[in-house]
Amino acid sequence: MMRVVGFFAALLIAIAPTLALPDVHVFEAGAVAGLLCVAAALVPSLGLAVFGSTVALLVFATTLLLTPTPNAVFAALLLGLGLLILLNATQFEERFGRSEGKARIVGTHLSTLGTAVLLSIAASLAIAVGATIVAQDLDPSVRTVIAAFGGILVISAMMWKALL
Amino acid sequence: VIFRPSPLFHATTIVIAWAVCLAIALNRVEMLCVALPLLVRLMWSPRNLVVDVHTFDLSVEPGTRTEGEQLGITINAVVEQPTGPVEILPIFPFLLTPFHAMVQLPKPDGTVGCQFASACRGAGILYFGAVWFRVWDRSGFWVAETRKERRVTVAVHPRATVIRTLPAPRQPGAPFGLHPSRRLGEGTDFADIRPYIPGDRMRRINWAVSARTGHLHVNQFFAERSAMVILLLDSFSEVGGRPNSSLDHCLRAAAGLAMAYLQHHDRVGLMEFGGLLRWTKPGAGPAQYANILQSLARVAIAPTFLLQDLGALPETMLPRHALIIALTPLLDERFVRTVVRLADQGRDIVLLALRGDELSQAYVPRRADEPLIRRLWLLERDARLRELRGHGVRAAHWSPAMPVDTALQTVSRPAARRRVA
Numbered sequence: 001m002m003r004v005v006g007f008f009a010a011l012l013i014a015i016a017p018t019l020a021l022p023d024v025h026v027f028e029a030g031a032v033a034g035l036l037c038v039a040a041a042l043v044p045s046l047g048l049a050v051f052g053s054t055v056a057l058l059v060f061a062t063t064l065l066l067t068p069t070p071n072a073v074f075a076a077l078l079l080g081l082g083l084l085i086l087l088n089a090t091q092f093e094e095r096f097g098r099s100e101g102k103a104r105i106v107g108t109h110l111s112t113l114g115t116a117v118l119l120s121i122a123a124s125l126a127i128a129v130g131a132t133i134v135a136q137d138l139d140p141s142v143r144t145v146i147a148a149f150g151g152i153l154v155i156s157a158m159m160w161k162a163l164l
Numbered sequence: 165v166i167f168r169p170s171p172l173f174h175a176t177t178i179v180i181a182w183a184v185c186l187a188i189a190l191n192r193v194e195m196l197c198v199a200l201p202l203l204v205r206l207m208w209s210p211r212n213l214v215v216d217v218h219t220f221d222l223s224v225e226p227g228t229r230t231e232g233e234q235l236g237i238t239i240n241a242v243v244e245q246p247t248g249p250v251e252i253l254p255i256f257p258f259l260l261t262p263f264h265a266m267v268q269l270p271k272p273d274g275t276v277g278c279q280f281a282s283a284c285r286g287a288g289i290l291y292f293g294a295v296w297f298r299v300w301d302r303s304g305f306w307v308a309e310t311r312k313e314r315r316v317t318v319a320v321h322p323r324a325t326v327i328r329t330l331p332a333p334r335q336p337g338a339p340f341g342l343h344p345s346r347r348l349g350e351g352t353d354f355a356d357i358r359p360y361i362p363g364d365r366m367r368r369i370n371w372a373v374s375a376r377t378g379h380l381h382v383n384q385f386f387a388e389r390s391a392m393v394i395l396l397l398d399s400f401s402e403v404g405g406r407p408n409s410s411l412d413h414c415l416r417a418a419a420g421l422a423m424a425y426l427q428h429h430d431r432v433g434l435m436e437f438g439g440l441l442r443w444t445k446p447g448a449g450p451a452q453y454a455n456i457l458q459s460l461a462r463v464a465i466a467p468t469f470l471l472q473d474l475g476a477l478p479e480t481m482l483p484r485h486a487l488i489i490a491l492t493p494l495l496d497e498r499f500v501r502t503v504v505r506l507a508d509q510g511r512d513i514v515l516l517a518l519r520g521d522e523l524s525q526a527y528v529p530r531r532a533d534e535p536l537i538r539r540l541w542l543l544e545r546d547a548r549l550r551e552l553r554g555h556g557v558r559a560a561h562w563s564p565a566m567p568v569d570t571a572l573q574t575v576s577r578p579a580a581r582r583r584v585a
Contacts, residue, residue, distance in 0.1 A: 020194075046171055046172065046175050047175075049175065050175045050178055050179065053179045053182075054178075054179070054182055057179070057182050057183055057186060057195075057198065058186075060195075060198065061186045061190055061192070061195060064190065064192045064194055064195070065190060065192075068192075072192075072194045073194055073197055075194075076194040076195065076197035076198045077197050077198075077200070077201070079198050080183075080197060080198040080199060080200055080201035080202060081201050083179055083198070083201070083202060084176075084201045084202050084205055087172060087175050087176055087179070087202075088172070088304060091170075091171065091172040091175070091304055092304065095251075095300075095304075096249070096251075096267050098264045098265070099251065099264055099265045099266060099267040100263075100264050100265070100266045100267070100278075101266050101267050101268045101278075102267060104268060104269065105249045105267060105268065105269055108249075108269060108302075109249075109302075109304075112302045112303065116201075116204070116205045116208065116303070117201070119204060119205075119208060120200065120201030120202075120204045120205060121201070123200060123201075123204045124197055124200040124201055124204070127197075127200060140191070143191070143193075144188070144191050147187055147188055147191065147193065147196070148188050150184075150196065151184040151185070151187065151188050151196075154180065154184055154199070154203060155181065155184065157203075157207065
């Protein structure tokens with residue numbers, strides 16, 4: 001079951017760059033990233049999933065560099081959700097794939113993951129819309145500083161979560 | 165027990181860091197949108213600071229087991245403040261068939277429990293002890309591990325090999341056995357014919373001889389006696405991997421020999437000779453068989469540099485008239501020297517030399533699997549057996565692929581029996 005979910009996530013990851021920029025080369029690059037993610041879900045290997053995710057991020061970033069499109073935020077959100085589901089599904093299969101009693105916890109895990117996906121969609125939309133409104137009248141250099149500050153804030157939050 | 169970040173946490177952090185770095189480097193806010201679902205999930209994961217596992221219990225089905233039988237193991241525990249699935253990872257003895265870990269969600273009161281059914285692959289004492297509990301939170305980002313211990317011991321008896329050919333002792337002992345002795349008496353083995361004496365039983369009359377000679381003649385038989393048998397196990401070293409090592413084959417053969425001799429009303433004892441010197445006094449009956457099985461379950465390879473001396477044992481432990489059956493892979497020189505010394509004392513010894521080369525095929529490097537090396541090794545082994553035979557030991561090769569009876573048939577008789585004059 002979780003492998004199917006992982007496969008679905010890999011599909012999201014593969015089509016996200018094409019949604020941002022419909023192009024054959026972008027589709028091919030997205031397919032390569034998607035194949036890596038499928039392999040990660042089938043093996044299953046969390047390390048391979050991280051590698052596939054990184055490739056997908058690089059492909060998506062390159063796509064954004066080529067031509068900014070209005071669908072980019074939606075595609076980015078899809079990619080983020082795909083990565084979230086892929087990492088969860090791969091980790092679940094890697095940890096509990098051979099355990100007895102796995103079938104009894106799949107439902108609980110999927111419901112938790114579904115709730116997280118819905119929450120992520122809501123939060124991402126709110127933040128994306130808010131950021132777009134706030135950033136409209138800002139100078140590009142200030143936007144970079146704000147983005148850097150936000151990044152540092154995110155990293156700090158993760159460090160705080162992990163270490164404290 | 166404190167929760168720690170799981171591999172999923174680290175993986176998610178790496179992906180978020182990549183997305184944030186790309187967002188800053190490319191000045192694209194969309195890359196932050198990629199990281200948002202992951203970030204929200206990460207921040208939303210509740211981190212329980214402390215979890216504890218108590219009221220731990222590990223129980224094994226009571227009673228002794230024999231090789232190949234199933235063994236039921238039950239584990240119960242109570243997890244304090246459970247948040248997600250709990251993995252139960254017991255460390256079971258390697259002589260049990262492998263099994264998978266158990267994962268389950270604790271009940272509302274925190275209890276978790278599982279039952280494993282595992283087959284005993286080999287004989288020995290199984291020591292159960294540690295069980296790991298891995299507690300996850302619902303998000304999978306946090307994990308805590310704790311180890312609980314409960315000492316439980318189970319004896320697994322060897323599966324007795326079916327043996328039909330039993331080496332006859334040179335000097336049978338007490339009456340009421342099934343081994344023919346050299347003395348005349350009540351038995352089934354024909355010995356001689358003599359003239360009839362008043363008082364002889366009518367059914368003993370040999371009518372053919374009586375008719376030919378014109379005088380009554382009767383048949384005479386060898387008396388049947390019981391034997392005292394000591395099973396001598398070589399526990400200096402073993403070849404192959406358990407549960408198919410030379411020690412396992414010797415244990416099964418020893419159990420089979422003990423069963424067969426005890427069924428013949430003989431007295432059987434056991435001596436483990438290796439790093440440890442342990443023995444079971446000779447005895448008869450089903451209780452003695454249970455004692456021997458218990459002792460066989462305890463046999464283990466104990467490497468040592470000491471040289472034990474069986475000749476110094478008291479007479480009650482190693483009676484002079486007992487038939488000694490040595491089961492050995494013939495690897496340790498100390499065991500060979502001891503057997504030679506016992507044979508020189510005039511003891512009746514049968515030696516079954518297990519062919520270790522057939523058991524070690526899977527373990528030796530390909531270079532050592534050359535036919536020439538194997539032939540040289542077999543020649544050395546043959547020379548050693550000839551040397552043992554020269555000392556009066558009834559020695560035979562024993563191939564693990566063949567029934568033990570095949571080897572026993574070559575050493576079943578001590579010597580050609582003399583005719584009674």
